[in-house]
Amino acid sequence: MLSVLSVRDKIGVSSGRLYIDGRWHQWEGPHFNQIHPSTNEIVANIPEAEQQGVNLAVSAARKAFDEGPWPRMSASERKRILKSIADCILENEEELAYLQTLDNGMPITYSRYSRFSGQNAASIFDNFSSYVDKINGETFPRLYEDSNIQFMTYREPIGVVAAILPWNGPIITFAMKVAPALASGCTIVVKPSELTNLVALRLTAILAESDLPPGVFNLVTGGAETGEALSNHPGVNKVTFTGSPVVGQKILSASGNNLKRVSLELGGKSAALVFPDTKSVKTAATTLMGLCSTILSGQICSTPTRALVHTSIMDEFLHYAQEQVKMVRFGDPFDPSTTSSPIITKRQMSKILGYIESGKEEGAKLLFGGDTPGDDLRNGNWINPTLFVDVNNKMRIAREEIFGPVLCVIPFETEEEAIRIANDSEYGLAGCIYTSDVNRAFRVSRSIRTGSIGINGYATNPNVPFGGVKMSGLGREGGREGIEAFTELKMINFHLDA
Ligand code: NAD
Numbered sequence: 386m387l388s389v390l391s392v393r394d395k396i397g398v399s400s401g402r403l404y405i406d407g408r409w410h411q412w413e414g415p416h417f418n419q420i421h422p423s424t425n426e427i428v429a430n431i432p433e434a435e436q437q438g439v440n441l442a443v444s445a446a447r448k449a450f451d452e453g454p455w456p457r458m459s460a461s462e463r464k465r466i467l468k469s470i471a472d473c474i475l476e477n478e479e480e481l482a483y484l485q486t487l488d489n490g491m492p493i494t495y496s497r498y499s500r501f502s503g504q505n506a507a508s509i510f511d512n513f514s515s516y517v518d519k520i521n522g523e524t525f526p527r528l529y530e531d532s533n534i535q536f537m538t539y540r541e542p543i544g545v546v547a548a549i550l551p552w553n554g555p556i557i558t559f560a561m562k563v564a565p566a567l568a569s570g571c572t573i574v575v576k577p578s579e580l581t582n583l584v585a586l587r588l589t590a591i592l593a594e595s596d597l598p599p600g601v602f603n604l605v606t607g608g609a610e611t612g613e614a615l616s617n618h619p620g621v622n623k624v625t626f627t628g629s630p631v632v633g634q635k636i637l638s639a640s641g642n643n644l645k646r647v648s649l650e651l652g653g654k655s656a657a658l659v660f661p662d663t664k665s666v667k668t669a670a671t672t673l674m675g676l677c678s679t680i681l682s683g684q685i686c687s688t689p690t691r692a693l694v695h696t697s698i699m700d701e702f703l704h705y706a707q708e709q710v711k712m713v714r715f716g717d718p719f720d721p722s723t724t725s726s727p728i729i730t731k732r733q734m735s736k737i738l739g740y741i742e743s744g745k746e747e748g749a750k751l752l753f754g755g756d757t758p759g760d761d762l763r764n765g766n767w768i769n770p771t772l773f774v775d776v777n778n779k780m781r782i783a784r785e786e787i788f789g790p791v792l793c794v795i796p797f798e799t800e801e802e803a804i805r806i807a808n809d810s811e812y813g814l815a816g817c818i819y820t821s822d823v824n825r826a827f828r829v830s831r832s833i834r835t836g837s838i839g840i841n842g843y844a845t846n847p848n849v850p851f852g853g854v855k856m857s858g859l860g861r862e863g864g865r866e867g868i869e870a871f872t873e874l875k876m877i878n879f880h881l882d883a
Contacts, residue, residue: 407599449600478503542570544622653814670705678770
C-alpha cells in the first residue's frame with residue numbers, strides 16, 4: 386500500500402511553529418493534523434494560531450512598520466536583502482520541491498521543474514527586488530500662469546499586509562505575495578492554507594535567516610478561524626488573498642471595518658475556443674485534457690475546464706483527448722514517472738463526484754472517467770480523468786468551478802456563438818483560443834471578458850500582471866501593477882514662494 390511516511394521521516398519534518406517578531410514560538414494553544422491527500426496519512430502537527438496568535442503577529446508587523454527600519458531603508462539595502470532571499474530559495478529548491486509534494490501531493494517532477502517550483506519562486510523574489518529602486522511618483526506642470534505650487538506624488542508602502550494563501554501552489558503563491566509586499570516596504574503576516582504548511586514553514590526559515598529586521602515578516606498557521614481573525618484585524622491595512630470566491634467575498638465584506646485595501650485572486654471557469662482552422666486539433670485536445678488530468682489534476686485556477694469545440698472537428702478532438710489520458714500515471718507522488726495529483730481532501734473528492742453525478746442527471750454524456758481507481762490507491766483521494774460531451778452551458782458542470790479532473794466539451798457552430806458561450810459565465814479569469822487566423826485571434830481575444838487570454842496555448846509570467854474580472858477577482862498580481870498594489874499614492878503640494 387502506498388505511503389509517504391518514509392519521505393516525511395527522511396526529510397525530518399517537525400511540528401509546526403509560529404514565527405512572530407523575529408522569533409519561533411512553540412505554540413501552547415490548539416493544534417491540528419496535516420493529512421497527505423494521496424494516502425490520508427498524518428504528515429505534521431500544526432498550531433492553530435487563532436485570535437491570540439494573530440494579535441501577536443499583527444502587533445509585531447504594526448510595530449515594525451510604524452517604528453522599524455524596513456519602510457525607511459534605502460532602496461539598495463532592501464534590494465540586497467530580497468536578492469539574498471532569492472539566492473537562498475534557489476539553494477534549497479530541491480528540499481522545497483519535496484516539501485511541496487509532501488504538502489499537496491503534486492508529482493515531484495512538477496514540484497521540481499514547473500512554474501510551481503522553487504526555481505520560479507526565486508526568480509519572483511529576484512524580479513520584485515529589481516523594482517525596489519523604481520517605485521516612483523510623478524511631478525506635475527503648473528496649472529495657471531500665476532501659480533507657484535509644485536505638485537508631486539510619492540508611492541509609499543501601504544502598511545501591514547495580511548496574506549492568506551491557498552493550498553495548490555504553496556511555493557509560488559507565497560512568493561507572489563511576500564516578494565512584492567516586502568519590496569514595496571510593507572510588513573507582512575502570512576497565513577498558509579491549513580492543508581499545506583510545510584513549504585511555508587521552510588520558506589519562513591529562509592526569511593528568518595536573512596537580514597530582515599524583526600517583525601517585518603511573520604507566519605501564523607491555522608484554518609478559517611485564524612484567517613478570519615487576520616482578515617478582520619483593525620491593525621491590518623491590506624489583505625491579499627488567493628482562494629475560493631466564497632471566502633473572497635467574506636474577506637471583502639470584512640474589509641469595511643477599517644477600509645482595508647483588498648486584492649483577490651479567485652476561481653475560474655475558463656473557456657478554450659477550438660476553431661476548425663486551428664493548426665493542430667491534436668495539440669489543442671491533448672493540452673486541454675492534459676491540463677485537467679495531469680500536474681494538479683485540474684486543481685489550478687486558470688485551467689480551461691470548458692472546451693468549446695467546433696462541430697466539424699469534434700470527433701478528432703475527442704479521439705485525441707481520449708488518447709491523452711492513456712499517459713496519466715497515478716501513484717507515489719515521489720516517483721518521477723507519476724503524472725497526476727490526488728484530490729486535496731476527501732471532502733473535495735465527494736464534491737467533485739457530486740458534480741459528476743449532476744452532469745449525468747442534467748443530460749451530459751460521460752465519455753470516460755467519473756470513477757475512482759482502486760487497489761493500492763484506495764486510501765487516497767483519486768478520481769480518474771473525466772470527460773463530458775454534449776454539455777450545455779446552462780448545466781452546473783459548465784457554470785460552477787469543479788476544481789478537479791473534469792473537462793466539459795461544448796459544441797459550437799459559429800464564432801459569435803463561441804464568444805457568447807465563453808462570456809456566459811460568472812467567472813472571468815483566463816481562457817485560450819486555438820486558431821491559425823491572426824485576425825480571428827485578435828478579434829476573439831478582445832471580445833472575451835477575462836483577465837487574461839492565451840492564443841494557441843496559455844502561460845503566465847510573474848513579470849506580467851495576472852488576475853480576474855467578474856467573480857474571478859479584484860486587482861492584479863505580477864509586474865509593476867503587482868507591486869503598486871502594495872503602495873498608496875501620496876500627493877504633496879509645495880508652495881514655493883511661501
Ligand atoms: P479556500 O478559499 O478554501 O482557502 C483559501 C485560504 O482562505 C486558506 O488559507 C483558508 O484557511 C482561508 N480561509 C478560509 N475561510 C476563511 C475566512 N472565513 N476568512 C479568511 N480566510 C479564510 O481556497 P483553497 O481551497 O485553498 O484554494 C482553491 C481555490 O483557490 C479555487 O477556487 C482556486 O480557483 C483558487 N485559486 C485562485 C488562484 C488565482 O490566482 N486566481 C490561484 C490558486 C487558487
